[in-house]
Amino acid sequence: MAITYNILNRKGGVGKTETALNMAYGLSQAGYKTLFIPLDPQANGQSTLLKDDNEVSEQDAINIREWYDECKDANGILKSYKALASRGFTKERKYQTDINDVLKKPILVKDAIYKTKYPNLDIIPASDELSMTDGFLKLSGKNPSAKLRTALSYVDNDYDVIIIDNSPFESSLTYNGVCACCHEGDTIIVPLNISDRSINGLGATIEILIEWIKEERLPYDVKLLITLKQRNKINEEWIKTLRHIFPERVFKQEIRFQGKPVELAALNNRILLEDPLTSGVKEDYQKFLHEIMEDLQSKLGH
Numbered sequence: 001m002a003i004t005y006n007i008l009n010r011k012g013g014v015g016k017t018e019t020a021l022n023m024a025y026g027l028s029q030a031g032y033k034t035l036f037i038p039l040d041p042q043a044n045g046q047s048t049l050l051k052d053d054n055e056v057s058e059q060d061a062i063n064i065r066e067w068y069d070e071c072k073d074a075n076g077i078l079k080s081y082k083a084l085a086s087r088g089f090t091k092e093r094k095y096q097t098d099i100n101d102v103l104k105k106p107i108l109v110k111d112a113i114y115k116t117k118y119p120n121l122d123i124i125p126a127s128d129e130l131s132m133t134d135g136f137l138k139l140s141g142k143n144p145s146a147k148l149r150t151a152l153s154y155v156d157n158d159y160d161v162i163i164i165d166n167s168p169f170e171s172s173l174t175y176n177g178v179c180a181c182c183h184e185g186d187t188i189i190v191p192l193n194i195s196d197r198s199i200n201g202l203g204a205t206i207e208i209l210i211e212w213i214k215e216e217r218l219p220y221d222v223k224l225l226i227t228l229k230q231r232n233k234i235n236e237e238w239i240k241t242l243r244h245i246f247p248e249r250v251f252k253q254e255i256r257f258q259g260k261p262v263e264l265a266a267l268n269n270r271i272l273l274e275d276p277l278t279s280g281v282k283e284d285y286q287k288f289l290h291e292i293m294e295d296l297q298s299k300l301g302h
């Protein structure tokens with residue numbers, strides 16, 4: 001049975017996707033059979049994992065620009081957009097069966113799993129159609145939050161670990177992610193970027209989680225990961241306070257804010273841990289990964 005880690009925070013831009021991708025890469029490289037599920041219409045990071053070369057070549061860019069110049073109206077823009085989409089550069093659906101189908105018909109899950117360019121790492125791709133699927137789930141009556149849980153029950157013997165990345169908005173998609181964390185040992189990881197504003201988001205996230213735990217009696221664990229950490233007094237004080245309130249619920253390792261290496265890896269279509277460049281933030285993720293692996297080993301017993 002696989003262990004599920006669900007990366008969740010209703011606040012945007014706190015490092016959910018960065019964390020989810022590095023976990024998926026690091027664990028699969030360590031030999032754990034890993035399934036990555038982006039439950040986010042933005043599907044950020046998906047193109048880094050998939051084999052397709054999504055880079056728009058210089059010639060593509062010129063062609064797109066020429067089409068646009070030809071038409072100079074909405075049609076031109078649409079044509080350019082379609083050209084980008086056909087090269088997999090937008091979030092339009094590219095796979096015949098993907099997460100949208102799984103959330104509607106869980107039995108289709110095996111058809112929606114694809115190999116990534118990394119060994120031991122599979123993905124259920126997402127697309128911007130997920131916004132519509134969210135609406136569909138809200139309107140469909142019967143247990144709409146349990147679709148992903150049902151789907152994963154068909155495949156969780158094929159994997160050691162399942163990693164779910166979420167959109168920043170609370171939706172029936174995020175409910176599905178939370179409900180899929182239904183076995184002992186499954187963990188919700190809340191990446192937390194400390195600033196006086198985002199701390200309000202933390203309160204709200206924790207309140208929601210507690211409500212969900214009460215309603216669904218889910219046996220998952222919740223742990224906070226300090227991300228995008230800046231060296232200043234507000235950060236230090238808040239982290240001390242959080243560690244004091246939740247001594248066992250904050251990962252030891254903190255992830256520093258260091259834009260350049262993160263940006264460079266993304267530009268080169270690489271995951272930070274894969275990037276040959278050494279950096280502080282990469283070291284932070286390496287150490288965080290060790291913490292996760294210890295946790296995983298104790299739960300899987302190998």
Ligand SMILES: Nc1ncnc2c1ncn2[C@@H]1O[C@H](COP(=O)(O)OP(=O)(O)OP(=O)(O)O)[C@@H](O)[C@H]1O
Pocket residue numbers: 011012013014015016017018019040042044166167168227228229255256257258259260262263266281
């Ligand atoms: N440790 C870091 N240092 C500097 N920049 C970072 C770090 N982690 C992530 N970033 C950058 O910050 C931005 C937000 O990160 P990311 O996409 O992982 O957040 P997110 O929580 O998934 O956002 P969303 O809510 O939109 O899905 C990205 O541009 C990413 O490259």
Ligand SMILES: [Mg+2]
Pocket residue numbers: 016017018040044165166167
């Ligand atoms: Mg994200």
